[in-house]
Amino acid sequence: MMNFLHNPPRFLFFTGKGGVGKTSIACAAAVQLADAGKQVLLVSTDPASNVGQVFGLSIGNQVVAVPAVSNLSALEIDPPAAAQAYRDRIVGPVRGVLPDAVVKGIEEQLSGACTTEIAAFDEFTALLADDAATRGFDHVIFDTAPTGHTIRLLSLPGAWSGFLEAGQGDASCLGPLAGLDKQRTQYQAAVAALQDGARTRLVLVARGQGATLREAARTHEELAAIGLSRQYLVINGLLPESEAAHDPLAAAVLRRERAALANLPAALRELPVDNIALKAFNLVGLEALRQLLQAEVSGITPIGSEPHIGLPDAPTLSTLVDGIAAPGHGLVMLMGKGGVGKTTLAAAIAVELAARGLPVHLTTSDPAAHLSETLAGELPNLAVSRIDPHAATEAYRAHVMATKGAALDEAGRALLAEDLRSPCTEEIAVFQAFSRAIRESGRQFVVMDTAPTGHTLLLLDATGAYHRDVARQMATGSHFTTPMMQLQDPARTKVLIVTLAETTPVLEAAHLQDDLRRAGIEPWAWVVNNCIAAAPVASPLLRRRADSELREIDGIRSRHAQRWAVVPLLANEPVGAARLRALANCEHTAELRG
Structure with missing residues (x-):
């Protein structure tokens, strides 16, 4: 046991x-x-x-x-x-x-x-x-x-x-x-x-x-x-x-x-x-x-002696980066189930855009993400940040006390400070930081590594609630723009759904796409990450997994994605600018030799 x-x-x-x-x-x-x-x-x-x-x-x-x-x-x-x-x-x-x-x-x-x-x-x-x-x-x-x-x-x-x-x-x-x-x-x-x-x-x-x-x-x-x-x-x-x-x-x-x-x-x-x-x-x-949970399982069914050679005709991440770069600015959001590699792919896209001389802000709304570990250094044209819930909450509290609290007497300020200690305040603060990142994309690229699916949907729920509140308060015929309106505009926002070629992650990605569409957000592309089927493998276990991945990839291509790309399983973790650029530019044979 x-x-x-x-x-x-x-x-x-x-x-x-x-x-x-x-x-x-x-x-x-x-x-x-x-x-x-x-x-x-x-x-x-x-x-x-x-x-x-x-x-x-x-x-x-x-x-x-x-x-x-x-x-x-x-x-x-x-x-x-x-x-x-x-x-x-x-x-x-x-x-x-x-x-x-x-x-x-x-x-x-x-x-x-x-x-x-x-x-x-x-x-x-x-x-x-x-x-x-x-x-x-x-x-x-x-x-x-x-x-x-x-x-x-x-x-x-x-x-x-x-x-x-x-x-x-x-x-x-x-x-x-x-x-x-x-x-x-x-x-x-x-x-x-x-x-x-x-x-x-x-x-x-x-x-x-x-x-x-x-x-x-x-x-x-x-x-x-x-x-x-x-x-x-x-x-x-x-x-x-x-x-x-x-x-x-x-x-x-x-x-x-x-x-x-x-x-x-x-x-x-x-x-x-x-x-x-x-x-x-x-x-x-x-x-x-x-x-x-068993130490040993039933044997792997033989599948022949020929090695699996990969997917030579599958679209690559570099083709998606070309399309992202074309407008010169915009919001790029990577979404999906936890553990599918959103942080790595967000960093790879940001590094490649920065290497092309484009200004990029790489940020994350994932409380558990650590972009600095993935980048392992600084690069020209690239700014990196994290929407830290604790820091955002403290900044929000200070702002409210300095503005709304300035007009209150001592008792009123004490009540306001008590209210701001509510755990709910964190949700408001994170939403405001998220909104600021969205606004920046009007003049540069903002590449956002989002939290895993469920947490991101809660954040989008807050964005939608804010949009409805603004729309209700504005006079008929007034012109306004909310963060949700920008997320819904395909000319300003590209959402990439990241998944693995496995049954559960693909089903969850499809449900995420349905949720986004109900919110008026149309995903721009799907990325299949850490794909064994896209790599040359001889191991019987990996070949069996590659075969099952091919069925999932076919479903993504035929039923779910407007455009898609595949990133193969790599021999080395893509940490640091050089390996991230190699990932973005599909230099996988060199990575395998490394």
């Missing part, structure tokens, strides 16, 4: 950088415990959950039994559904009692991303507080959103408890906060459960890559600081040594993984560790899940 499943407590959290396999491992752990006779509830807190896709059934915002697995039930915390239920709970009692104009005003206050986050958080804490929905379960397993979102979620119980203890404010989040005071006991119980090592275990999931291991180390330290000290480490998707014998690319990947493990961050060295080997199959379906 894996270390992380030895004598498991009631609550298990799986977290880590996007794309490391949190969902697959959480689902496999849930199946293993259920098979052992335990009653298990599997919960996804990811706004872009794909637990239902893994099991091949529709789950949603109510607890449902998984028919193929006795003792297993599942729940996906659906932020929009949670927000609607939260709004109904607050507005319902006053509908028909207060004037319609007042009720409409309350509904407007409850229409933004702040309400969505509070509502999802409210459901999350209810599960931790041992309410009626979970009393019949021996274990509750949480498949969480990628790291940055999860750190915020796990710190919110303490943040809201402290805020309520100090007395709530009355400006930025008056509507959303209306239902919070009643939940004080629930939040205190959630904090107690999270900090109790006998009840809660946190499983950090990483890959054999320096970036994800460093991310795991940072997550370990941040969550330990808020009392989540019982932590385990799982390193997923390690290439078996036998696959490297006759394959230069596989041998290079194996060397890279060994180097990363040899340099394991000090913060992780004392944690119990489990290693999980890369599998030849996609982790979709019950049979695959039951094999994931």
